[in-house]
Amino acid sequence: MPATRDDKLRELIRELAGEYFARESNHQSLITITNVEIVNKGSKARLLITVLPAEQEDTALSFMHRQLTELRQYVMERARLMRVPFFEVAIDRGEKNRQRLDDIEKTM
Numbered sequence: 001m002p003a004t005r006d007d008k009l010r011e012l013i014r015e016l017a018g019e020y021f022a023r024e025s026n027h028q029s030l031i032t033i034t035n036v037e038i039v040n041k042g043s044k045a046r047l048l049i050t051v052l053p054a055e056q057e058d059t060a061l062s063f064m065h066r067q068l069t070e071l072r073q074y075v076m077e078r079a080r081l082m083r084v085p086f087f088e089v090a091i092d093r094g095e096k097n098r099q100r101l102d103d104i105e106k107t108m
Contacts, residue, residue, distance in 0.1 A: 010036045012079055013045050017087075020074045024067060029056035031064070034092045038085070045085040048092035057091060064089045 003011075013036045021031050030052040037046040051060040068087045076084045 006038045009042060010038055016075050016078055017047055017071060020071050029053060029060050031060050042083060042085055044088060046088045046090055048090055050092050
């Protein structure tokens with residue numbers, strides 16, 4: 001099945017955001033961008049993340065919120081996009097639940 005424009009945009013943003021945050025983070029926690037949701041026909045992109053250790057989630061989320069303007073500039077410089085979306089960031093609750101189920105399953 002051919003990739004749609006949103007699929008290509010989603011993957012491009014996920015890769016560039018991963019590169020950016022790997023470079024800019026203080027490496028106190030592992031931040032993984034698990035998915036990107038494209039909203040309003042590409043005008044917004046929501047980065048869904050997981051953070052290890054989980055105790056660092058609030059710190060990582062705060063750091064990422066402060067970096068969103070710089071991330072947008074980074075994407076503008078490296079991607080051929082007519083319109084670069086504005087970014088939001090959120091914890092990927094679905095992934096956290098899957099990890100919890102895996103942990104429960106292992107203890108059985």
